Each structure stands twice: as C-alpha cells, then as structure tokens.
Amino acid sequence: EPPLLQRGGINMQSGRFDKVNRRSFLKASVAGCTSMLAPALSMAQSDDGFFELTAEKGRARLYGKDGGLSDLWLYNGRLPGPDIRVTRGQRVRVRFINKLDEPTSVHWHGIRIDNAMDGVAGLTQPAVKPGERFDYDFVVPDAGTYWYHAHTMSWNQVPRGLAAPLIVEENEPTFDPALDITMMLNDWRLDDNGVLETGSFGARHDFSHAGRLGNWLTINGASMPQIPLQQGRWHRLRLINSSASRVLDIAPSRFGARVMALDGQSFDAPRDIAGTVRLSPAQRMDLVMRPEETGDIAFETMTGKPFTFATFKVGAATATERSLSMPPANTLPEPDLETARILPLDMAGGAMGGMRGMMTGRTEDDLRKMMQDGLFWAFNGKAGMEETPMFTAARGETIVLESRNDTAFAHAIHLHGHHFRVLERNGEKLENPDWRDTFTTEPDETVKIAFVADNPGKWLIHCHMLGHAASGMMSWFEVG
The missing domain is CATH 2.60.40.420 (Cupredoxins -  blue copper proteins)
Incomplete structure (x- = not known):
C-alpha cells in the first residue's frame, strides 16, 4: 500500500464503517496523528535538475483499514500524489514518466503557465504514450493553492487517483509551516466491499446527468481522518475539491473558520460567511482558523444533511504564537470593461x-x-x-x-x-x-x-x- 502520511501532520487510518451515515462516522475509531513536514517537491531528482513524477498502477484502501484494496492509478505510488510546494517565481522542472497502459498527460490547474506546458493532450502537447516521458519546465507566477491532475481521458484517469496538490508559497510565508494544512477532498464510488467500482466508468447515465458521483468521501486519500490543530494558533486550511463531479457545500462558520482565498487568490481580509460556500470540482478555498479550546471539531459537508467526514483534534499549542497576517495579493491584469x-x-x-x-x-x-x-x-x-x-x-x-x-x-x-x-x-x-x-x-x-x-x-x-x-x-x- 502507498503511504498515507501527508504534509501538515496528518497520519490517517480509519476503522470499519458498516453504514455510510453520520452515526457510523461518529462511532469510527481513528488512529492517533503524528506531525511531519514533507520536503518541497518530494520526488526523486535526476542529475539534470528535474524531479521525476511517474504515473503507475497501485493499490490503496479507500474505506478504512477493513475495506478492500482498490486498484488505482497513482503518481509516485501515493494517494494523492506528491505534494509539490514551491515559492512564487520559482522554476518547476518535472520529468513525467508514464508507466500506465494508456496515454496520459499532466495539467497544472490554475497556474498562468506557458501554453506549451499546460498539459492538454491534443491541444498543447501530444499525449505521453505508455513507456514514454515528457519534461514540464515552467515558472510559477502566483502564490496560492493549486493542484495538478491527468488531462487525457480525465473522466477515467482523475477518479482513479491521478491528482495531487500544487502549493505555491509566498516569498515570505505568513503562516507557520506546521499550521499550513492541505486537505484534498474527494469522493469515490465504492462497491459493497469498499473497493473502487470501475465497471461504470464512462457510463452514459453519468455523462448525461450530474456526472460520476461517489458514495464515500476521503481527505488526502483516507476516510474519516483526525486532523491535529493547535489551541490559540492561526491555521491556514487549503481545501481542494479533486472530485470528478461532486459539489461540496462547506459552512466555515460551523467550525469557527473564515474564508481568506478562493482558487488561490487571497482576499484583502478574511470573510465571515453566514451560510455555505459551494466548492465545485477543481475549485479551492483557503480558510483561516484559530481554535480557542481543546477538543474535537467536526468537519462537514452541508450537501443535503450535515455529514461529518473528518474531525479536527485541537491540542495544546507547540508552535510560536503569531498574529494574523494576510498574504499579499497576486498581481493579475485588471479587465477594462469599457473596451471589453x-x-x-x-x-x-x-x-x-x-x-x-x-x-x-x-x-x-x-x-x-x-x-x-x-x-x-x-x-x-x-x-x-x-x-x-x-x-x-x-x-x-x-x-x-x-x-x-x-x-x-x-x-x-x-x-x-x-x-x-x-x-x-x-x-x-x-x-x-x-x-x-x-x-x-x-x-x-x-x-x-x-x-x-x-x-x-x-x-x-x-x-x-x-x-x-x-x-x-x-x-x-x-x-x-
């Protein structure tokens, strides 16, 4: 199984869930968490300075430790793929290797990238055939929360696991790295054994209706994780919806958070949202949160009835206290509506x-x-x-x-x-x-x-x- 230890201190495993409902979530037992920081660009580097990113077959449990192993397609054997963290203005050099049985490519979602590096097979580059490779080489102009994913037959490749975070940090980070947490949200269509159901990929009913909707939710590839937070410290939560079709309604005020950025672009100040924010597939939302008390806080989707699929575990503070400081906004070209x-x-x-x-x-x-x-x-x-x-x-x-x-x-x-x-x-x-x-x-x-x-x-x-x-x-x- 690929490791599920992700940057931000989330070591996630889960127990068995007999029914997919709120009660079984609350009864679930989850192993404790440890704190760890993954290195930026956590991939093997070649002699010429490129980091190697490999698409390959792998297996992982999506429905807790008692669920069956699902056959997935992964980047570097991980679910999600390697967390790429770079600094604004940095050059990114990735050597992509395709070890799958079908062509694929990599799209760097949300980055104002050079067109030849955008990764759209058939439009900006040929698809990378099985056994072949492609060098992606670009500069990241904007700080923020982004992601990368397959862009050849995406309907088939992304919901099998080919997706991962791409975090572009400010030149002077405004949050303690230990309190800057990436949460990649995804839903999966599982069978009765908790295994990814693959027979319905490409189903015309899905294509002509709301899309491929799953029946199980994970964060960073694991079900019902416990996410450690620190009492009295400011946290940045980077939410990425990598689902194939699922829209997630998030109510930040229910767990004491405010919205500070959307799709990687920071606001001037955090916003209090009374209701819900729709986080559609591919969208990102950065939250700022300072829990005042120790204990458990539910993280929910509000689509339909409130549905808990993670728990924030607030413990004693170990990080140095910092005042809340918003990152500077990216310099984007302002539309001229008079001449539009x-x-x-x-x-x-x-x-x-x-x-x-x-x-x-x-x-x-x-x-x-x-x-x-x-x-x-x-x-x-x-x-x-x-x-x-x-x-x-x-x-x-x-x-x-x-x-x-x-x-x-x-x-x-x-x-x-x-x-x-x-x-x-x-x-x-x-x-x-x-x-x-x-x-x-x-x-x-x-x-x-x-x-x-x-x-x-x-x-x-x-x-x-x-x-x-x-x-x-x-x-x-x-x-x-």
Missing part, C-alpha cells in the same frame, strides 16, 4: 429535457446520432472540440463571457491559463467580484465573467464535471 468584447457562453444539453435546447439547426435524427456517439452537452450549440476556436482574442484584450445555463444541472466552468473576475449573477452585480479560474453555475442561472487575454496560445474552456467535458462541454479559445 462581450461574447456568449450558452450551455445546453443533458438529461431532464436539456437535449431540447440543442435542437436549433438539428433534426431528431441528428440528436439521436449525437447521443449514440456519447455527445450530450454543448457550448454555443457546438458539442465537443472543433478545429476552429470558440473565439480568438488579441493579446491584452479584455473578454467578457456572458454565460447562461439552460440545463437541469450545475456546471463548474474552468478557463485554462487565465484568472477572471466573476462580475454578475442573474443580472445582479456582486459585492465581491472575486478572482477565480473555475466558476459554478446553477440551472437557469446567468453568470458574467471578465478576464484579460494576456497569455498567448490555445487554451481549453470546459466543464470540470469531467464526464460533461468528455461528452461535449469542452471547447478552446486562442490568444494571439
């Missing part, structure tokens, strides 16, 4: 009557053929990648995308190579037009975003419900 070009992003398709929205210019036979080919979704009436881009932008041009979700399902729309401001929802300007690289849109909702197209190259735009992307909700744009 406004473009549509209309979403159509899917089950529950959504396919009717794709009828324009098509016959019933056309739709039937599309569904037979596994195409259920469309951007602006077009299903899947085409030879021509959705739009072409001059370098430095401000683009406003006015999106409309004419489907029965939520979508998490991700732009590669850029960050954007979310300006409006349903025609109402937002009090905080935050920077994001992935935005969530609900059924019948309109969302307006704006960004400066300043990164040359061919960039993907797609839904990060990975089955939706594979079945039509994916296109690309070009920056000259």
